[in-house]
Amino acid sequence: MSADKQQVPSVWTRPRRQREQPALSREQIVSEAVALLDAEGLEALSMRKLGTRMGAGATSLYRHVANKDELIELVVDEVYGELEVPEAEAPEGWRAAVDASAHSLRAMALRHPWVASVLGQVGLAHLGPNLMHMSDRMLALFRAAGFDGGEADQAMKTVIAYVIGTATSEAAYLSLLARSGQDERDWLESLRPASEQAMQDHPRLREGQAARQGKDPRTVREENFDYGLQRVLDGLAARLDRR
Template sequence: MDHSFGSVWTREPRAAKSPTLSRAQIVRAAVELLDAEGSEALSMRRLGARLGAGATSIYWHVANKDQLLELVLDEVYGELVVPDLGEVGWRDAVFAFAYAMRQAIFRHPWVTSIIGTTPALGPNAMRLTDRMLTLFAEAGFQGLDRDYAVSTITSYVTGVTTPEISWQAMMTRAGAGPDEMDAAIRPAVEMVAADYPALLAYYAEYGAVDMSTKRALNFEFGLTCLVDGLAARLERGPDAPRPGLAPRPPSAARSGTAPHSETAARPGTGPRPGNAPADGDGAAV
């Protein structure tokens, strides 16, 4: 069985036979098609029609659809910016990155279907990974903890935002807005929760807040807890005893982290989550 892997980023550049179609044009058109119609609509034939060119013109730049997906994924990563620690503290930089990633997903909801299945080997992905690892290193994280910290944040953003994307898609199919959908579902929720007074009281209180605000506050709460946890870990070191848990055995694969003076500070010197655009409004962060 052939397990070789051919990435578009290791493909030797080919000089175009004519200047009518460039890789950049292909990527822009592919992103526009995906934004408008979703991942199921993407095909070389559909893309060629959008560009007014044959599929063979696209194959001159990419070997197959998988390589095209590598290109569009890296295009999305190119929208994300990580602030320098000289401009803001590490906590605020993490907040800014997380919100930028969340808004990019809302602008390009199809990306949730290819994150994790499409290799992120492009220049924008490399730049972003390097910036995030450097950010956590400058904050005081060491060794593999830097990678774990990056993974924790990106996994949280995709994990919370992906179900929201699915919910939005369902609302679009139903032709209903978030508050309309909430009102339609509430009677069924109240019926099945009738035997749980505390739960009913919770739903009544929660139902007074509009759905967009609920989701925004939910995201901010979880992200704040994560960053607080990273700050606490940085302050005590990864191998310090954990309350209620047995001490972790020493491991050569782990390395300690030094306390950092900023860990006690709350975010506030840089962009605050409350100033972020409303979820799904398509505004840049």
């Protein structure tokens, strides 16, 4: 490797340290880091703060995790372990199984709103065992549907891109709502006069708002997500039909 080229550092490409402090394990560190991220967000995560939460110094954590980037790789893989990817028992069952997997991925991203913002930013998170297991199971669904190896990978990435894209904005919205301390329905109702004023010269927007009036906002968000997901799956199903 030339001097001007460097490997991408990753927790998944170096040997795990064999000497671990008995009172502390990497699994404990990761679990506590997920709890900290869920409670306070990505900005609050530091090795020093995490060590304080665990009653240990940051130096103790560095015996198990080299740096914050490695820690983020580990917590991303940890939450991907929550995903449920069913098997397609027959070729015609692929769509229902992919649908369930996509909804599971969205649910995970909304439980851990910080996760979407770190994907692709550090290290080689895709090498994590949970993420690789999930990817392999999803690939099996598209192979069962009839896609060949290369296109199965593209189809899987298309579905994941849709889910992560929509979940990122949804998670950011819910994080803003959580910081306000308000109920979603009450918050939207408080904005209604300003929204109506802003839409005064936009009849199509007013019509859309009127159609949503009185509906549970959580139901609206779920319906919007599922509408887009079904159109993505429609496109993939049409592609199979043409083949």
